[in-house]
Amino acid sequence: MKRTAALGTALCLAFNMLASPAAQAHHNALLDPLRFHNLHTDEDISVPHRHGQAISSTANRFLRDWRRNEPTRMDSRLFDLLIALQDAIHKRHPDMAVRFNVISGYRSPATNASLRAGGGSQAKQSLHMEGMAIDIAVPGISTKELRDIATCLKAGGVGYYEADGFVHVDVGNVRYWPSRAYLKNLSC
Numbered sequence: 001m002k003r004t005a006a007l008g009t010a011l012c013l014a015f016n017m018l019a020s021p022a023a024q025a026h027h028n029a030l031l032d033p034l035r036f037h038n039l040h041t042d043e044d045i046s047v048p049h050r051h052g053q054a055i056s057s058t059a060n061r062f063l064r065d066w067r068r069n070e071p072t073r074m075d076s077r078l079f080d081l082l083i084a085l086q087d088a089i090h091k092r093h094p095d096m097a098v099r100f101n102v103i104s105g106y107r108s109p110a111t112n113a114s115l116r117a118g119g120g121s122q123a124k125q126s127l128h129m130e131g132m133a134i135d136i137a138v139p140g141i142s143t144k145e146l147r148d149i150a151t152c153l154k155a156g157g158v159g160y161y162e163a164d165g166f167v168h169v170d171v172g173n174v175r176y177w178p179s180r181a182y183l184k185n186l187s188c
């Protein structure tokens with residue numbers, strides 16, 4: 001077991017010496033777990049995630065519809081996106097320990113409907129109901145910067161909720177709201 005670990009370290013070192021900087025960053029990102037804090041339940045979780053890997057029941061539970069205490073099976077592409085996002089944040093802020101504050105993960109159709117009935121801005125066909133969307137903030141960077149970094153990924157929808165201090169990301173079609181005006185000044 002010890003020898004296997006040592007061999008793993010040696011291979012990692014060899015990989016880092018041979019690999020391009022981009023591949024190195026990718027490699028390092030894979031080893032870095034996703035760290036979350038749920039602002040509604042006050043729970044914390046650290047999730048190792050590799051591209052395409054299914055989401056664990058623990059992580060599904062963490063991202064549950066907290067109003068109804070109801071989890072779903074989150075789309076693994078959402079965690080692929082968050083890994084890419086974390087990687088992109090690291091590139092701009094190498095010394096920052098990225099943590100995603102979760103405002104909303106899964107929303108059941110019942111919760112989504114009642115929020116809409118209460119005058120909320122939730123979409124009728126919200127991807128939160130499909131486990132394909134998450135509303136997040138990252139302590140240490142502004143909501144605007146988080147929006148810009150997420151936009152540069154071109155990995156799905158990006159919603160900017162400036163007043164509420166969060167960014168919605170999803171793995172649906174690439175689209176931006178409430179305005180696309182910022183795109184022309186964005187340098188990725």
Ligand SMILES: [Zn+2]
Nearest residue numbers: 133134135168
């Ligand atoms: Zn959202």
